[in-house]
Amino acid sequence: MIIDIHVHTRFSPCGSIRVRQLERVIRESGIDGICITDHDTIAASSLLAESRHAAGVVIIVGLEYTTSQGDFLVFGPVESIPERLDAPSLARWAKKKGGVAIPAHPFRRSRPADVGILEHFHVIEAYNGRNRAFENDLCVRWLRERGENKKWVGGSDAHTLDEVGRVVTVFRNDIHTAEELVRELLEGTYTIWQRHGERKRGPVEVPILTKKAANE
Numbered sequence: 001m002i003i004d005i006h007v008h009t010r011f012s013p014c015g016s017i018r019v020r021q022l023e024r025v026i027r028e029s030g031i032d033g034i035c036i037t038d039h040d041t042i043a044a045s046s047l048l049a050e051s052r053h054a055a056g057v058v059i060i061v062g063l064e065y066t067t068s069q070g071d072f073l074v075f076g077p078v079e080s081i082p083e084r085l086d087a088p089s090l091a092r093w094a095k096k097k098g099g100v101a102i103p104a105h106p107f108r109r110s111r112p113a114d115v116g117i118l119e120h121f122h123v124i125e126a127y128n129g130r131n132r133a134f135e136n137d138l139c140v141r142w143l144r145e146r147g148e149n150k151k152w153v154g155g156s157d158a159h160t161l162d163e164v165g166r167v168v169t170v171f172r173n174d175i176h177t178a179e180e181l182v183r184e185l186l187e188g189t190y191t192i193w194q195r196h197g198e199r200k201r202g203p204v205e206v207p208i209l210t211k212k213a214a215n216e
Helices: 017-030 043-047 087-097 117-120 134-147 179-186
Strands: 002-007 035-037 058-061 063-067 071-076 098-101 122-126 152-154 167-171 190-194 205-209
Touching: 002 152, 017 035, 017 043, 017 058, 058 179, 063 087, 063 179, 071 179, 087 098, 087 117, 098 179, 117 134, 122 134, 122 190, 152 179, 152 190
Parallel strands: 002 035, 035 058, 098 122, 122 152
Antiparallel strands: 002 167, 063 071, 071 098, 152 167, 167 190, 190 205
């Protein structure tokens, strides 16, 4: 199942995608679904139609949570997430509540994560569609050298329609809910696809295969 797990809408100050455009762009991109990860808000959930699963697309609402130690994609019971958590507290909250927090673009020059906190997180965004190649390479190098039991995901970090689906995570099992997404991120098997060409299905390049996690 092909999911772009990092997509912003107009509810992010930097996003231009309207929620009502999502079903169409998912189909045109040849993927199965997306995760909305707006900055510090789940406001998009109020505009999602109840029938979106019946329409054959999957839209899961998470968020990109801001801390002084970096940004984190968070999935699970995000409607109850406390404000102003630091990164280790966010990791503990996610584990306690049955969610998952993922350091986003941790080696991006303009918005890096504190490398020292990565050990607190089980899943890392290794490939980000808006990163420069060397920024993704730095993350992959860190994961290979120090992230033996970490899982790797990728997302487009789309802010515009044409960016949706450029980097996706391909799951072996089907996903339709936030709970299923969290389970697969923590326990499942998946790969990262980097896709080129507008609205083109399938990978031109497969940068890395994720290994099955050693779950804790």
